[in-house]
Amino acid sequence: MIAPESVPRVLRNASGRPLTLSQHEECFGPLPPGAPSLDVLEASGLTGRGGAAFPTAKKARLIREQRGHGKFVVVNAMEGEPAAHKDRTLISANPHLVLDGAQYLAGIVGARHVAVCVSRDDPIMVNHLQRAVHERDRHGARGVSFELHTPPWRYVAGEESALVHWLDDNESLPQYRPRRPHILRIGHAPVLVDNAETCAHVGLIARYGGDWFRRLGTPTSPGSALVSVSGAVARPTVLEIPLGVPVRSILERAGADPDPQAVLMGGYGGAWLDARHLDVPYANDALAPLGSSVGAGVIIVLPRSGCGIAETQRIARWMANESARQCGPCAFGLPAIAEDLARLALDSRGARAAYERLVDRCGAIEGRGACRHPDGVVRLVRSALAVFAEHVEDHVQGVACPASRSTRHYSAVPSLEREEELIWE
Numbered sequence: 001m002i003a004p005e006s007v008p009r010v011l012r013n014a015s016g017r018p019l020t021l022s023q024h025e026e027c028f029g030p031l032p033p034g035a036p037s038l039d040v041l042e043a044s045g046l047t048g049r050g051g052a053a054f055p056t057a058k059k060a061r062l063i064r065e066q067r068g069h070g071k072f073v074v075v076n077a078m079e080g081e082p083a084a085h086k087d088r089t090l091i092s093a094n095p096h097l098v099l100d101g102a103q104y105l106a107g108i109v110g111a112r113h114v115a116v117c118v119s120r121d122d123p124i125m126v127n128h129l130q131r132a133v134h135e136r137d138r139h140g141a142r143g144v145s146f147e148l149h150t151p152p153w154r155y156v157a158g159e160e161s162a163l164v165h166w167l168d169d170n171e172s173l174p175q176y177r178p179r180r181p182h183i184l185r186i187g188h189a190p191v192l193v194d195n196a197e198t199c200a201h202v203g204l205i206a207r208y209g210g211d212w213f214r215r216l217g218t219p220t221s222p223g224s225a226l227v228s229v230s231g232a233v234a235r236p237t238v239l240e241i242p243l244g245v246p247v248r249s250i251l252e253r254a255g256a257d258p259d260p261q262a263v264l265m266g267g268y269g270g271a272w273l274d275a276r277h278l279d280v281p282y283a284n285d286a287l288a289p290l291g292s293s294v295g296a297g298v299i300i301v302l303p304r305s306g307c308g309i310a311e312t313q314r315i316a317r318w319m320a321n322e323s324a325r326q327c328g329p330c331a332f333g334l335p336a337i338a339e340d341l342a343r344l345a346l347d348s349r350g351a352r353a354a355y356e357r358l359v360d361r362c363g364a365i366e367g368r369g370a371c372r373h374p375d376g377v378v379r380l381v382r383s384a385l386a387v388f389a390e391h392v393e394d395h396v397q398g399v400a401c402p403a404s405r406s407t408r409h410y411s412a413v414p415s416l417e418r419e420e421e422l423i424w425e
């Protein structure tokens, strides 16, 4: 099979339907015979596409070194981030590529079981994955058994410790992990959790090798990645791009507003990026000095007519509702942050006090939850106060801001205030 030299890689499939196993093998070739190799994975430099960009080979090595029978690989296809649609797009095209990667990872870490997790509230994805898993079972998967699991949807259900806790017959709640790295377990069995897109890249690395993977991207952020672009765009869309291309070029391909005010990078727990920096490469080491990151592969475009404070307030309120309410700083702190943002956006008399409280609350909440959910909100709010500093000053001075009262929203906050269903391309 010929290795693709440019994008699309993991999205290769123009049929508009998920490939069956035989179509998949025709398109990509079968997984190569022979033992899966951690060295090949290491050489690729692949980092996780679920949000934290942790080196995939390093995680696999850690689980491989654990003793214990019945290890698991968990495919995280929960895609809880509301502005993300990349894993759904991927699974709608190449579900078997995701399963190939999971099978390869299982071979590396010595796991016999692959648990594929997708939200039960997404029946189309459940259907695609169910069919793919059945096909694997029928046609054999080299000593690895696949099982589909369908936790109920909530934002924090996709957090890896919540997912593993749920698979271990408990509630889907994030678990407190005092030391990192922390080995997650189902019963006594060590578990490797990888995002669905990460697995799909592994499926290609297994076939074409680490050097091939590095032909796209940058030395520190190799390969391609999926990006969900929404907000002020002609139509929300998912693109596969080589890492390291300018952010502006991604916006152009997505048909975004050519002169935006800012973009939200990484998702609801991400950070705002000022439009002056749109020529920055889309890669973590280039984005980090600007306080931003690739995160869960989400870009939301804010036009000049929008209010960044009001958008941030909507997201923060939604995130506060999604807290698992196990930890005080998260359960009480996030609603308080959302309330202060609302005052800053809309209450000219209370804006200054709200701004001062916001700065204090961010400091008090940071690093204090069992999971990174509250830290994501703190990052988002701090970036908003910095990127929209001039608007914040106007709000504090009581200058009227018509955009903050506009009913046109760009952050696509679901259920609470959503105007219309997003239709993804």
Ligand SMILES: Cc1cc2nc3c(=O)[nH]c(=O)nc-3n(C[C@H](O)[C@H](O)[C@H](O)COP(=O)(O)O)c2cc1C
Pocket (backbone or CB within 6 Å): 047, 048, 049, 050, 051, 052, 053, 054, 056, 076, 077, 078, 079, 080, 081, 155, 156, 157, 158, 159, 160, 161, 193, 194, 195, 196, 198, 199, 371, 372, 373
């Ligand atoms: C609140 C929260 C929600 C998360 N939701 C998801 C999710 O829906 N899907 C996902 O793949 N990772 C999610 N993650 C990241 C996972 O915890 C984990 O890092 C990831 O699945 C690891 O895979 P990777 O190394 O392939 O990125 C979430 C993290 C947090 C803190």
Ligand code: SF4
Pocket (backbone or CB within 6 Å): 156, 173, 174, 175, 322, 323, 324, 325, 326, 327, 328, 330, 331, 368, 369, 370, 371, 372, 373, 374
């Ligand atoms: S930090 Fe928040 S979301 Fe995370 S476990 Fe605690 S209460 Fe739940």
